[in-house]
Amino acid sequence: MDEAEAPKVRSITTTLLTLALAGIAIVVVLVFFQGMTAQPQVLQASPNWTLVSCRDATGILIPAINNGEVTAQFNRxxxxxxxxxxxxxxxxxxxxxxxxxxxxxxxxDNTCSDAGLMQQEASLYRNLAAAASVNTGPSELDLLDANGATLLKFHRQ
Structure with missing residues (x-):
């Protein structure tokens, strides 16, 4: 291959890689949302929820650190x-x-001086992504894993 063809080959390779990545992203989204509908129902007009307890890395549901400051809002x-x-x-x-x-x-990407709070954040993020079902009541919201075990407990603010 001569020097004149090298930029063309790089351009074609870049284009093919971009198309492949876009295709993978579409497949991931379709698999992720398979069987689901975009109807958040009760959560659609949700107020802020305050974290009460969180499953830690060992699988134990523990009270939230800085109770009242860790929040979630399910937006429309x-x-x-x-x-x-x-x-x-x-x-x-x-x-x-x-x-x-x-x-x-x-x-x-802020870092807190409290290592326990940083561990709680990591658990919060991991548990949100692991949620498979939700139980809601007048003032509580629980996110559960695929086995029905509680991952996160929230109370209405």
């Missing part, structure tokens, strides 16, 4: 937004009856 646009103790976060969700799927949250 299908996003969850909130404050995780040190950082703001956003994740996409979709709900069908009591089933829910939540993407792993995107978040700011």
């Amino acid at each position: 646009d299908g996003n969850i937004t909130g404050f995780s103790g040190c950082n703001r976060y956003v994740a996409a969700f979709i709900k069908n009856n009591d089933r829910i799927r939540i993407t792993y949250p995107l978040h700011t």
